[in-house]
Amino acid sequence: MSSTVNGVVFLALAFATIGGAVMMLSTRNVVHAAFWLLEVMLATAGVYMLLSAEFLALVQVLVYAGSVAVLILFTIMLTLRRREDAIREFEPGWGAGILALLFGGALLFAVERFSAQLPAGVMPEVVPDVAAFGEKLFTTWAVPFEIASLVLLVALVGAVWWSGGDGK
Amino acid sequence: MSAVGISALKVLAALGLMLGNGVVMIYMLRKVLGHLHIRLGPIHVGWKGTLQTVMDVLKLLTKEDVTPRAVDRWLFRLAPAVVFVPSLMAYAALPFSDTWRITNLDSGLLYTFTALSLIPIGLLMAGWASANKWSLLGGMRAAAQQIAYEVPLLLSVLPIVMLVGSANLGTIVEAQQGTFLAVLPRWFIVNPLFWPTFLIFVVASLVESNQTPFDMSEAESEIVAGFATEYSAMKFGLLFLSEFSNQFIVSALGVTLFFGGWTLPWLPASVVSALGPLIFLIKTYLGIFVMMWIRGTFPRVRIDQVMQLGWQRLIPISLVWIVFSGIVIKVWS
Numbered sequence: 001m002s003s004t005v006n007g008v009v010f011l012a013l014a015f016a017t018i019g020g021a022v023m024m025l026s027t028r029n030v031v032h033a034a035f036w037l038l039e040v041m042l043a044t045a046g047v048y049m050l051l052s053a054e055f056l057a058l059v060q061v062l063v064y065a066g067s068v069a070v071l072i073l074f075t076i077m078l079t080l081r082r083r084e085d086a087i088r089e090f091e092p093g094w095g096a097g098i099l100a101l102l103f104g105g106a107l108l109f110a111v112e113r114f115s116a117q118l119p120a121g122v123m124p125e126v127v128p129d130v131a132a133f134g135e136k137l138f139t140t141w142a143v144p145f146e147i148a149s150l151v152l153l154v155a156l157v158g159a160v161w162w163s164g165g166d167g168k
Numbered sequence: 169m170s171a172v173g174i175s176a177l178k179v180l181a182a183l184g185l186m187l188g189n190g191v192v193m194i195y196m197l198r199k200v201l202g203h204l205h206i207r208l209g210p211i212h213v214g215w216k217g218t219l220q221t222v223m224d225v226l227k228l229l230t231k232e233d234v235t236p237r238a239v240d241r242w243l244f245r246l247a248p249a250v251v252f253v254p255s256l257m258a259y260a261a262l263p264f265s266d267t268w269r270i271t272n273l274d275s276g277l278l279y280t281f282t283a284l285s286l287i288p289i290g291l292l293m294a295g296w297a298s299a300n301k302w303s304l305l306g307g308m309r310a311a312a313q314q315i316a317y318e319v320p321l322l323l324s325v326l327p328i329v330m331l332v333g334s335a336n337l338g339t340i341v342e343a344q345q346g347t348f349l350a351v352l353p354r355w356f357i358v359n360p361l362f363w364p365t366f367l368i369f370v371v372a373s374l375v376e377s378n379q380t381p382f383d384m385s386e387a388e389s390e391i392v393a394g395f396a397t398e399y400s401a402m403k404f405g406l407l408f409l410s411e412f413s414n415q416f417i418v419s420a421l422g423v424t425l426f427f428g429g430w431t432l433p434w435l436p437a438s439v440v441s442a443l444g445p446l447i448f449l450i451k452t453y454l455g456i457f458v459m460m461w462i463r464g465t466f467p468r469v470r471i472d473q474v475m476q477l478g479w480q481r482l483i484p485i486s487l488v489w490i491v492f493s494g495i496v497i498k499v500w501s
Contacts, residue, residue, distance in 0.1 A: 066282065
């Protein structure tokens with residue numbers, strides 16, 4: 001595909017990601033905020049797709065948009081006692097804003113200062129396909145992969161333990 | 169023609185298939201359910217009532233579009249689109265024949281499941297935006313069902329991916345060409361290893377596409393019409409169009425995975441390659457017929473029974489079956 005089309009798509013996705021994040025923070029309705037979060041997740045998947053990271057994009061949609069966002073929406077809708085409770089007063093959160101600014105500034109400084117000293121990576125000519133990705137994941141990176149799945153398992157068991165069950 | 173133009177035409181073709189499928193399936197549903205209930209179904213408009221659905225589409229298009237005062241306006245208008253778009257997306261990876269497909273994705277199976285997993289978000293949105301308790305309950309049920317059954321649906325088809333060595337739907341079909349002993353087709357449904365897989369797939373995909381006996385999200389005897397209660401005219405039409413489209417996609421996926429897709433082993437290769445899309449459509453509509461048969465035969469189950477079946481039965485069974493079939497495949501090859 002031509003670079004113009006890619007450029008247009010990238011601009012649209014960038015606008016959708018950042019605009020969605022701003023809308024999520026500024027909306028007063030918590031349900032709307034959750035839907036904006038979902039939109040940001042989908043737009044991020046679009047960015048991955050544009051980078052030819054097909055598998056990552058699919059997993060992003062399947063796990064984050066398809067499950068995490070649904071879970072968030074589900075929890076919000078279950079815990080709201082009345083519909084009117086969904087609308088909250090706007091809290092500017094100055095402390096969080098200052099922290100975000102500091103972090104962003106530090107990041108910008110680090111990129112500006114140190115990026116020249118790091119070795120530049122070479123983009124491969126052909127994008128590796130999903131099979132190649134899987135092979136790398138289960139041979140070179142098998143141990144980190146297993147550790148990650150162990151962490152998730154511990155979290156799962158912990159969640160079941162904390163929620164108690166009915167003692168049967 | 170430029171690449172962008174061709175892509176646009178492909179999307180239009182998928183849209184046309186989706187709309188045509190809706191019209192065909194409504195007529196089919198009425199006739200099949202009618203005869204299952206020992207009734208006739210529509211008979212008056214057109215030959216054997218064939219024009220009935222066309223008239224109904226015209227009626228939906230010209231009806232007043234009511235928006236209740238209490239609804240969340242933006243989400244209420246957005247929800248039918250959020251249901252419709254993933255449903256359209258899901259057509260992209262389906263192989264209608266060895267040349268007729270929109271894209272040739274290596275992770276086509278995962279892609280189709282991803283598209284299907286987005287639909288309940290739209291239902292949840294419709295349920296919340298309607299400001300109606302029945303609607304909200306319907307949306308919640310749709311989301312709960314989907315989260316519970318997405319996992320067994322994905323896990324259940326993994327043995328096939330392990331055997332074929334690819335998640336590309338076209339490659340999976342190609343692995344099913346030929347016959348055993350010149351009679352039995354080499355389809356995966358013939359292989360006893362995949363019988364439990366097929367059972368889990370059927371149950372989970374009926375739940376994912378909101379079909380009776382698992383249509384708790386719009387159970388009319390309990391919650392009026394669930395997420396669709398407050399919708400009228402074409403917004404209602406869009407919600408149900410994607411419902412029918414999901415049924416088509418699930419059936420097409422079943423045909424691709426278990427019944428050899430566009431292939432038919434008893435015909436010569438040249439005939440099959442010419443008639444591929446037709447064979448695929450016939451098989452898919454046979455699958456849809458079976459789904460309607462189930463719909464006309466079984467009563468609706470309760471929501472807690474469905475959740476229990478999903479979390480406590482199907483997920484463990486499909487995990488065990490993955491391990492078992494992994495061992496079998498390894499030993500055989």
